[in-house]
Amino acid sequence: MIQQAFFGYFAFAITVLSLLVITRKNPIHSVAWMLLLFFHIASLYLFLNAEFLAAVQVIVYAGAILVLFLFAVLLVNIREEMKIGRFIGAGATGFAFAAALLVVVLMSIRSFVAAPPGIYTVDLIKQETHTVVLGKILYTEFLYPFEVASLILLVAIIGAIVLAKRRLKG
Amino acid sequence: MVPLSWYMALSIIVFSIGVFGFLSRRNIILMFMSIELMLNAVNINLIAMSHYLQDMRGQILAFFVIAVAAAEAAIGLAIVIALFRNKATAHVDDMKEMQG
């Protein structure tokens, strides 16, 4: 019962915060609500026994990505932003399709069939600690994807610099 | 005990909100934030499944999603900056060069 109550609070908070993020007129407010949203999501991860990912969520999303968004938002002329409409003309159509998507996918949840459970029971993870288990899998079974991910990040670093760099005169 | 389907419902709700934001907001930065919202929705789903199916692969996948999201945010915002420098706008309906 207490679990359901916790989940109910987080689900409600996450939904409301998500809506706040996308409906605020001032982008800075959006970023602020998003920060709160990410903390809530991280808490939900803790709830699901994924401590390492909760930490990553806070550090990477709240710490790094949102700061990046904040920098970008500061480029925008906030005063002008406040004057014109926040939604584009096709916004109503967008809402219709988003709602349709929500309905069809919700309908498909009913037919979800769970696969037979794997070996990583809660007890096992607790015994070995979450980070150790994750690290063992990541550096053995998923070594190559892991290396590829590092390559993607490298490309992103270079790409971001090349794109955002001011062209030097001469 | 919270059933898995509740998490899945939450995930799809957040995802749909992200879709709605992406399709309707005028500001490109907000569109990117909507994309982050969708990615987070996916991550909630993955981690919930990982927990309920007792399989770590879901968390690994979520891990990679976070990595790719970081890369995507960096590149995307660099594009926004380049765009803003050239067009002095961050509004999607001001971009009509591709209109034929």
Next chain:
Amino acid sequence: MELQFYHILIPFLPLAGFIINLLLGKEVTRYKAHWPAVLSVAGSWVCSLFALRDVMAGKIINADLYSWIVSGTFKVSVGFLIDPLTAVMLIVVTTCATLIHIYAIGYMHGDTGYYRFFAYMNLFTFCMLMLVIGNNFLQLYFGWEGVGLCSYFLIGYYFNKKSAADAGKKAFIVNRFGDFGFGIGVFMIFLTFGTLHYSDVFPNVSVMIGQRVNFLGWNVDLPTLVALLLFCGSIGKSAQIPLHVWLPDAMEGPTPVSALIHAATMVTAGVFLVARCSPIFNLSEVAMNTVAIVGATTALFAATIAITQNDIKRIIAYSTCSHLGLMFLACGVGAYAAGIFHLYTHAFFKALLFLAAGSVIHAVHTNDIQEMGGLKKYMPITYAVFILAALSAAGVPGFSGFFSKDEIIWSAYASHSSVGKLVWLMGTAVAFLTPFYTFRLIFLTFHGTNRAVHHAEQDGHGASHGSGHDTHHGEHRFHESPKIMTVPLMFLAAGAVAAGWIGIPPILGGGAHFAEFLKPVVGHPEFHGTHAEEWAVMGLSTTIALIGIALAAFLYLRKTDLPDRIAKTFKGLYNILYNKYYIDELYHYTIIKPTMWIASNILVAITDAKIIEGIVNGVPGAIGRFSQSLRKIQTGLVEHYGIFMAAGAVFIIALVLLLR
């Protein structure tokens, strides 16, 4: 025995050389393109020697390297079979290829397509080695088509010269006829045995005995059909009647190509095929007799044409046809070992003849022997090796060619074959003609006085260097080829003289090691004949060969006006021979003209103009109109694309839900 790494290197080294020159030739290796080419082929030669050592030690390698195609019960792999027959072929191919590659460094020097030439030569060597080393029919077919393709590239190497490009096309198209039959033959083998591996086919050929199949409405004997279909491929590739027409034209290619592809290796693939498939051929007397008759006829026919030709390379090309005919003659009477033995000796002396001819052409810049003469004193090395090669080709006792040719003629005489005596007579006639045309070539090229005075003056250069008092001014510009060309010639000359010594027949005190070596693969025919007969046959062919040389000397050294008088007296016969029995003209009127007529009047006029053009123009028109209306949804606005994407996702998920 296990497959060793050096076995794998044999074909793949030349492939590596090809890839290096293909990728880096234009930018990096350029005029050093011979380094990867020659080194890779030489490495392949060394590996072949190791393979030969293994085989001589009694080991036979049959191993699959890689499963190429697996489809149900159909399985084809890239595999190696190295048995005595393959070992001989490997040695022949890599030895000739190495020496010819080295020679080509000098011959092709300064050519604009230098790297392209070596890349093709390497590719050819790779395909040829795959052909001989494969352990299944599909790999054989792969190599077979590969060498054909390389031959096409190399004949048309001077592609901006129309005659060369045409000759390349001709070779390719003519070979298509033979390969078509060969392809069907391979299918028939798969249909009968359900596999293409030699090791599964040849030990079980006896299941074909007595089987009859319906082929194009005829009820035919299966072994005969398969053997003849395979032989079709041989006819095309080895330039036998009636598909011999491409080989003389193929001389448009650079001379090293003629030596390697159109004398020593590729054209002998047909003989190799027959020898490799000897278990199949042995089952059918009809097929054997066909092989023998076609071979003997080609041998005689090509030799008669060679007498009247004036193009130095064409003479040697017809000589090649003729010698290939002799090899088929041997196979046809069951003496496969003799055929392969001749293949082996022929590779040396014929490659040498071509390369020496190339050396001459390199010096005088013409192919017409009527414009040569007196080159002996300018090109002593070329002259010497040419003489050695000619003596070997002519079958003068002591030289390689003698032993192999004698074995063929004796095998024909002594075989059980019903056509044995007939083909023996034809072979003996060839034994007379071969020395005659070969020495005619030598005497016209190297002896007498130079007849190229006008030519030299027209050339513009050369004459300007000459001292005006010299009556033969222009001659002095002829000089011996560089060492890079003459040294391979000397090595080949050693082969032309001595290569045959390993196969000296017992009657001359030898051990016939060659035939013994091949016996496990191709067997050994039973001869019936006494020693006296053997001496007589050998004596006859030798005498007749010497007479041929003497006659050539008499006609072209002593009474130099006599040949023209003879040609005038027997004008009809001379014209027939000079025009190669009008075979090309015959094909032109019976095949090419009707084909062209059908092409221009039916295919182009009706099928192409109406049907194909209609479809070709109609379909894009319809698509164009459709896309005109469809492009309206391409608004170029990002938000619209986003909505389409979401709509698509909704649609697909809904569809999945509904259809479940």
